[in-house]
Amino acid sequence: xxxxxxxxxxxxxxxxxxxxxxxxxxxxxxxxxxxxxxxxxxxxxxxxxxxxxxxxxxxxxxxxxxxxxxxxxxxxxxxxxxxxxxxxxxxxxxxxxxxxxxxxxxxxxxxxxxxxxxxxxxxxxxxx
Numbered sequence: 001x002x003x004x005x006x007x008x009x010x011x012x013x014x015x016x017x018x019x020x021x022x023x024x025x026x027x028x029x030x031x032x033x034x035x036x037x038x039x040x041x042x043x044x045x046x047x048x049x050x051x052x053x054x055x056x057x058x059x060x061x062x063x064x065x066x067x068x069x070x071x072x073x074x075x076x077x078x079x080x081x082x083x084x085x086x087x088x089x090x091x092x093x094x095x096x097x098x099x100x101x102x103x104x105x106x107x108x109x110x111x112x113x114x115x116x117x118x119x120x121x122x123x124x125x126x127x128x
Contacts, residue, residue, distance in 0.1 A: 080120060083117055083120050083121070086105070086117070087102075087105060089105075090104070090105035091105075092105055099127065102118070102121070102127070106118075
């Protein structure tokens with residue numbers, strides 16, 4: 001009977017050592033899983049940042065294209081100094097021009113000159 005108990009104790013010790021090895025292996029495996037998941041999270045963050053960068057680059061390209069289009073716009077955005085001086089003499093300054101005040105200011109000019117002044121103001125964006 002003592003031999004059987006010794007054999008059972010040896011078997012239990014062997015089983016205990018196997019369980020301890022499995023627990024140790026599971027603990028090290030758990031650490032690897034945490035590191036792998038952290039790597040996955042980092043690659044997701046990189047993907048998000050890459051998408052944001054691409055969106056900003058597209059927006060920048062659109063702004064540059066719009067800017068280039070405005071530079072190449074053939075319409076004149078300022079009026080000649082003579083026109084500005086003539087309007088200033090009649091009290092018409094910067095900003096939108098009242099059509100009635102403009103007609104009164106241009107009454108002393110010929111028809112062709114009035115058309116030319118109004119065309120210049122249209123190009124400058126002073127009247128609609």
